[in-house]
Amino acid sequence: MRLTVSADAVRLTIPALALTLLLAAVFWLQPRAMSYIGLNLLFNLAVPIALATIAQMLIMAVNDLDLSMGSFVSFVACVAATFLRDAPLVGTLILAGVVIVYSVLGIVIHLRNLPSIVVSLGMSFVWAGLAVLLLPAPGGQAPDWVRALMTMKPPIAPMAIVASIAIAILAHLIVMRSSLGVVIRGVGGNERSVERAGWSVLATRAGAYGLAGIFAVLAGIALVGLTTSADANIALRYTLLSIAGVILGGGEFIGGRVSPVGAVIGALTLTLAGSFLSFLRISPDWQIGAQGAILIVVLALRLLLNRIESGETGR
């Protein structure tokens, strides 16, 4: 029996190592972070990002890209801070409705063979418009149960860590272990062969988009739970963050090669990178540039580890 390290595991070690290194650097700069409260402060805003990253990953699994992720999460946050609190039933219906809209988008994109980039670009305007209509000025308030959930203090590990692990496990089960996940990734890998095996690629794509919608809705709700209130622009950066998170986690743009655990790690890494910079105290002129530099460094690390790794297995 030959011992083979599965490609998935290899794909994971690199982002995980990058995260560990960064975390070590942060602890070294700011030992206070090495505590229950410190870890929570470092990571709690990564929870919604991780959820959005999983959503983006599902879309990328079928070779599409969602440029509306940020404005969609903002819109959900607005709904959560208004309807979900004041009229839970209506709020729930709206959220269920937008998940269906996501599925329909998948269907339309498939049927008309449209580039997902353009459709989602268009949708980003639509979600932003709806959010502005809902909350012309920032406001609203998070439902109490959401707030309670996000500020919970579980024993042993802080909420941010517990939630991240839970998200990673859930997404792993859905995407890597379930039949639906296999078929979704199969569509990304070779659409024609999935079709030839008698599956409906249409239904699969709709499923992937619907699931992505669900995760994005969760991201919006989690975000409001942390910020306590919403505004129409609250999560715009999630579009690029979620894409970067998937890539950092070892995912690829095409070919259905994704890793849910990697995506969560990617989201955590991105969040941590921001803190790392804060602790470095760079001149304000270069703070923005340093964010770019840290992205480059993390990716360079990925390359370096890749090199070492491929040198070992001789591939």
Place this chain on the structure above:
Amino acid sequence: MKTLERLSRRPWIWSWVAVFLVWFATIIVTGGASTLGLTQAALTFAAFSIIVGIGQMFVITLGPGNVDLSVPSTMTLAGTVSLKLMDVDNGMILPGLVVAVLIGVAVGLLNYGLIKALRIPPIIATLSMSFIVQSAAIWTNRGLRIKPPGFLAEFTTSGTLGVPNVAIIALLISLGAWFLLERTIYGRWISAIGQSMPAARMAGIPVDGTRFVTYVFCAVLAALAGYLLACFSGGAALNMGSEYLLMSIAVVVLGGTAVAGGDSNVPGIWGASLFMYLVVSMLNTYGLGAGIRLIMTGLIIISVIMLAGGRQPGAR
């Protein structure tokens, strides 16, 4: 009839149809009185998206995952630095232009350097680069708005025979781009790379050289657009490029260029750029609130792409 049918299969035709519909819907409000003004304004402002969009189109043609997100910050840096250098002096116009172009070359060089050296997806590489370039812009002029030299301000804001000068520049650049794409080896090469990089490599195409030149070309066009825009709007601002991030991508894909690469389209960029400007003008004219306006913009974009339809089967 036959020509009509052939025309309807051109990927760029739909953006032009949309342009005429929206244009008509706008001028009808004032009973045609605004025709000339609106057309001139549309040509003027579309010119900037066209220049930026052409560069972006070349990059997108390189295949899936290729996109330049550093366009806005390149525009900003080129605008701020060149205006600072010219310092309202008509004699410095040429050095200013040269510096803007050099900035474009430098950014493109660094962009491709990152992509190649770190083997990271261009989308991430150029995003990281854009942060650094933005910082450089902040560092060089700290947000001060310096006026452009008088001649340039006059030139960019006026027209020749009723056609805005910036639109004429955009037209010249478009013709050049069209020639590059359709007639030259370089055009073939980027299209081949966009369809399949391994196949391009095996066919003996200098893949890295071609991609490198393309990224530089895109950054140079962005820098040029920044230079013109800063002169046009009477000074460079640190956030002046931010609009052009999504805009440059939108005009490329709305114009019928294949998102998956390998197939590009110059007339479509014109249609899409005019369209993006006119939609906002139309909705402003109808006096709709920001929310409705955004929703309508989104729905119109989706309708146009639905009409234009997907790509032919067989293409990825």
Place this chain on the structure above:
Amino acid sequence: AAMPASALADTSGKKIALSNNYAGNSWRQAMLTSWDKVTSEAVKAGVVAAADPFTTAENQATEQAAQIQNMILQGYDAIVLNAASPTALNGAVKEACDAGITVVSVDGIVTEPCAWRIAVNFKEMGRSQVEYLSKKLPQGGNLLEIRGLAGVFVDDEISAGIHEGVKQFPQFKVVGSVHGDWAQDVAQKAVAGILPSLPEVVGVVTQGGDGYGAAQAIAAAKRPMPVIVMGNREDELKWWKEQKDANGYETMSVSIAPGVSTLAFWVAQQILDGKEVKKDLVVPFLRIDQDNLEQNLANTQAGGVANVEYSQADAIKVIEAAK
């Protein structure tokens, strides 16, 4: 021996941080420069131990929330905050307060009750524009409104003030409204697009940072120049001055001074010093009129914004006034 009542807690060991959400325009750059200028002197004089500025890469509430959380970890004693959103940072601000940190929000204020607010009456700023126009143009007419960034608190407030003003002076009518995102080039583009469809406009009400762009667009369309309310940017003032010299053009200019960050710094220092300070403080906005145009223009850096920096004494005055 009893200490004199005025000798309060010493702040020389305290650290203050500035959390800023945006650095991409001249106003914010002026704000950062003022902060640097005033605080570095204060640090040198030993008033406080540190006053570090931080700026987020993207103008986003979530990123700023993370920034505030990091400041908590870094052990700052006070945070001066120019917030991306009045409400979306409440979670992070609450955590800071719970950690015993003084949070003073300024310009972009937050609604979390535990924080201090140094606010400008934005509504009044909008209303006063229309009031000014009503004096200049008693017969009224059509107005064009240039708004800021949709969905942002300040935009909504100023716009509400303008519409209140229009209600108060019904001879005016807002015939067009565009979003200029507080940027000259965006404003110019939006105005150029709507202008052809508008009837004659007598006044342009703005939010600052967009008057010059509007003037450019109107000039390009070869329309008669309406009264454009300016926003204290140097290029706006310069254009106004040119027009004034050429044809006696009259208008006014109003905006919040970027130096308010220094006021917030001193207020935070006073709070750390143990002073009793009301949670809501008001600073006047900075207004420039026809008569003091030249003087203000002379004091404004080329390409910058008209500015005032505040001293400790100013802060004490503001605090006393609120009592």
Place this chain on the structure above:
Amino acid sequence: MTGNGSKAVIEVADAKVSFGAVKALDGVTLAIMPGECLGLVGHNGAGKSTIVSVINGGLTPHQGSICGDGEILARYGINAARARGVRCVFQELSLCPNLTVIENARVLHRHLGGFGWRTRAKEVVERSLDAVFPGHGIASDRTVGDLSIAERQMVEIAMAFSDAGTTPRLIILDEPTSSLDASLADRLLAHIRRFVAAGGSVIFISHILHEILTTANRIVVMKDGRIVAERPAAVWTEQSLVEAMGSVVKGEAHRRKARDLADAPVVVEQTGRGMPFRARRGEIVGLAGLAGHGQTRMLMKLHATASADWLPRRDPAIAFVAGDRRLNGIFELWSILKNLSIASLGDLAVRGVVNSGAETERAGEWKRRIEIRTPDMANRILSLSGGNQQKVLFARALSTRAPVVLMDDPMRGVDVGTKQEVYEIVRQEAAQGRTFVWYSTEMEEVCLCDRVYVFREGAIVAELAGDAVTEENILAASFRAEAA
């Protein structure tokens, strides 16, 4: 057909399919009996793949009917076909490269779902792999993309034979051996015989005639969308098959007379693990050995060292003919013309501007020379059959001025007639001083070379020259290292 006792598994009657002006099927009637292996041969573009698609349910014929077990099937589609036990191995690999072998099995067998499907799928795949290719050495939790092309083909074949609920009754194999070496192919053929003996049916398409002759019970010859001959396998000979396909028999392919090339200058050289690689001017060097033992990697390395990545070369040093044309051969969006000319644009352009007149002329020349079957070179490349696409790739490489041509098993799916023509061209070009480095999985082709390097585990283990290039020697060298 139903008269003689048993009923046909699937019977297609008078099927017509056309793609635009091309009549891919022009009234084909075909029945497959239980316990029968039907051989299907024909030139490139004869319509074999098309009839396969019809039987598989992937393509509805524009005219004609389909019967199964004697009853007419009105609504026949992919799922109906699968429910009847029809399975298909397509020539171009159709697994999902990003999934593991097990997960691919899950995709293939729709009804394998439910809790614990992984265990069941693993069992199904491994059982079938063990049955078809004993001693295969493929771990079922490996990602398909990491497998070699031969391993992938093995997995795909095994999947088709696997049984997860619906017993496979008719298995269609469209050129299944194209990427397998001789020993693996033999194992497959043996399994086909066992399967047929047990009552299963197989449709077997191949351009390698002796495989068909030894395995099939009945052989059908197609030509231009029609069936032109149909006889029991025993009656056919290789000669008569080739004649029926309409190719001019050009006699046995012969190696060129041994030439003395010892004095010719060395044009390519590569050292690595094992023996060094060297090729001289005008030489045809073969790369042999079992599939997937480093031959393709060697070609890639040779190409990488001689080609420029940054600056265009004035004189191309090396040209390449891809075997995996989907991956590194064709440009799918382009016309045949552009696909052909891309490697030699430098000669067709003045200062970077392409001279389209010269381009069209050059393409027309090559269309005549190697008979690319198309009405118009401006048609899209994908409108050509697989074999014709391969011819375009040949023309692309040969039309350059490169002194060295690398060929990566380039005859996959090329019909017999065309092969003979290409062999002839290669011989002529070599005589004029071009060097060919030729990797092939077909022994006949390897034997055409002047000198052969045998590969084993990524390294060269033997060098055979002249008369020593024989099937026995190559096989011996391929396996000897294993014993050592």
